[in-house]
Amino acid sequence: MARNPLVSFFTLAFALSWIAWTPYILGKTGLGVEPDFDFPKILGTTQLLGVLPGAYLGPILAAFIVTAAAHGRPGLRRWAGRLLKWNVNWRWYAGSILGVPAALVVTSFVLNGGDIHLPSAMVFVALVPGLVLQLVTTGLAEEPGWRDFALPHLQPKFGPLRGTLILGPLWGLWHVPLFFSEWGHWPEVTVWTIVEFIATTTLFSILMTWVFNRSGESLPIAMLVHTSVNNTMSIAWTELFPSTTVDDIALTFLVSSGVAAAVVVIATRGRLGYRSPEVPASAPALPGR
Structure with missing residues (x-):
């Protein structure tokens, strides 16, 4: 593990x-294939018992094991330090919690020809607890591995853009088995469904890398960006866009991720806010700088 921490991490995850x-x-x-395997619904979904345990056993546990084996206690302290880095400028929170959903809504509004509806009050009430739930499930299970472990190992070796273009597809590939389950709306799955998803995770990873780097490697902010997408689409989307389909949602995420990725790459000239290890890190930058 000490010789090849990245290979060890991805293999374990x-x-x-x-x-x-x-x-x-x-x-x-x-x-x-095995009809005796069944999972009861909790909060209206089988994913909490069927998917979440495997997610917790993957990226976050793999990152912990490999960090401990390859870097010891100093490495674990750095890893945990990024995970607990909540003290960043409020604009990062605003951008993550409000800006990301707004970008998705605008994209879908354009793609759907302006067909949008005002959600009920219950949707707005559910958004906050929904985001908290997403943070401690999806966010906590995945991001300590992808952004807190893999990205800091990839960027010094391959550079920020190439490193992200390695991480993004692998992040998407990790999800592939789930497409053959309720999570992926099986059996309404095609090869294009999976290809589109991997393309989306690759493009979205470019934004995630920029956010992680420019926020001073704050993992909570990266987690918020990730889970704000999930939360908005799972809670508000059907009321905002009643005529939308699963394919429409996937296209919205792909297009919005592509636009964001293009803007970030052009604006940063491919640096994605990355500072080389030999360059002293300054305080977390404000969004947009």
Whole structure:
């Protein structure tokens, strides 16, 4: 692990999650090969019991194991320090919590020809607890691995843009088995569905890298950007855009990620806010600088 921490991390993250997801994918919630495997719904979804345990066993656990083995206690302190770095400028929180959903809504508004509806009051009430739930589930399970471990190892070796173009597809590939389950709306899945998703995670990773770098490597901000997408689309989307389909949602995420990625790459000339290790780090920058 000390010689090849990145290979060790990705191997562990994929293996641990995929093994844990096997009953969910083979059971009633997936391919139906093993109908005795069933998962009860909690909060209206089977994913909390079927998907979340495998997610927790993947990126975050793999990052902890490899960091401990390769870098010891100093490495664990740095890893945990980024995970607990909440003290950043308020504009990062505003951009993550409000700006990301706004960008998605504007994109969908354009793609749907202006067909948008005002959500009910209950949707607005549900957004805050929904975001908290997303943070402690999806955000906490994934981002300590992808952005807190893999990205700081990839950027010094490959540079910010190339490193992100390695991480983004791998992030998407990690999800692939889930497309053969309720998570991925199986059996309404095609090859294009998976290709589109991996393209989206790659483009979205460019924005995530910029956010992580420019916020002073604040993982909570990266987690908020990630989970704000999930939260908005899972809670508000069907009321905002009643005629939308799963394919429409995927296209919205792809287009908005592509636009954001293009803007970030052009504005930063491919540096994505990255500072080389030998350059002293300053205080977290404000968004847009």
